[in-house]
Amino acid sequence: MxxxxxxxxxxxxxxxxxxxxxxxxxxxxxxxxxxxxxxxxxxxxxxxxxxxxxxxxxxxxxxxxxxxxxxxxxxxxxxxxxxxxxxxxxxxxxxxxxxxxxxxxxxxxxxxxxxxxxxxxxxxxxxxxxxxxxxxxxxxxxxxRLRTNSDNSREVGLVRALSAREGQVLRLLADGRSNADIGSRLGLTEATVKSYVSTVLTKLGADNRVQAALIAQRVEGER
The missing domain is CATH 3.40.50.2300 (Response regulator)
Incomplete structure (x- = not known):
């Protein structure tokens, strides 16, 4: 059932x-x-x-x-x-x-x-x-595979240019968290998280959450 x-x-x-x-x-x-x-x-x-x-x-x-x-x-x-x-x-x-x-x-x-x-x-x-x-x-x-087709220095710069809150949202997004889960962890409404996610995607030039997650993980791997 x-x-x-x-x-x-x-x-x-x-x-x-x-x-x-x-x-x-x-x-x-x-x-x-x-x-x-x-x-x-x-x-x-x-x-x-x-x-x-x-x-x-x-x-x-x-x-x-x-x-x-x-x-x-x-x-x-x-x-x-x-x-x-x-x-x-x-x-x-x-x-x-x-x-x-x-x-x-x-x-x-x-x-x-x-x-x-x-x-x-x-x-x-x-x-x-x-x-x-x-x-x-x-x-x-x-x-x-994707690192060979990306400009790592540019991506590092884009991630570093995010605000502290946007960086927190990106890290949770990269963990696969939903908007509701991110909001619960950061004390934000789901609508606010949705706005942050949209801003992060725009700033990173990512078309969707998976691309943003991969950018975050590539940058993390460079540290």
């Missing part, structure tokens, strides 16, 4: 992957939490777009390497909609060049398919709450 979450209803999820066994396992795992409802499954990008349009889920977990209309194409088309679900890419440890494109299209995070059940459940709730999710093992692989 799926129980409502604190906001009165279950987190609604769409899963997209071309491996039936993986889809079945993810459904059992997520719905076993009791606060998550898998409302649809998709075997390719076209089915994903149809499922999202029909069910309007809170969260989508998407494998980008699918036959037919691949997941990356679907992400590009889906995430231009302001009402699109929070989306995390499901991947294996062998990251490919699609990572940068998925970030540019607005993916909210990256999760490994072999992540611990508790981590996946927590990630779904964090995504639904507005957070960004990055498996630490993925971050370790992402940072060296």
């Amino acid at each position: 799926v129980l409502p979450t604190g906001n009165g209803r279950a987190v609604r999820v769409v899963l997209a992957d071309d491996e039936p066994m993986l889809l079945r396992g993810l459904r059992v795992l997520l719905e076993g939490d009791g606060t998550i409802a898998v409302v649809a499954e998709a075997a390719d990008g076209a089915e994903l777009l149809t499922a999202v349009a029909e069910h309007r889920p809170d969260v989508a977990l998407v494998d980008v390497q699918m036959p037919g209309t691949d997941g990356l194409t679907a992400l590009r088309d889906m995430l231009v909609d302001p009402a699109a679900p929070a989306t995390a890419v499901l991947t294996t440890f062998d990251l490919d060049d699609y990572v940068a494109d998925a970030l540019r299209f607005g993916a909210n995070g990256f999760l490994l398919k072999d992540a611990e059940p508790e981590a996946l459940v927590r990630a779904v709730h964090d995504l639904a709450a507005g957070g960004a999710v990055l498996d630490p093992r993925i971050t370790a692989r992402l940072l060296p």
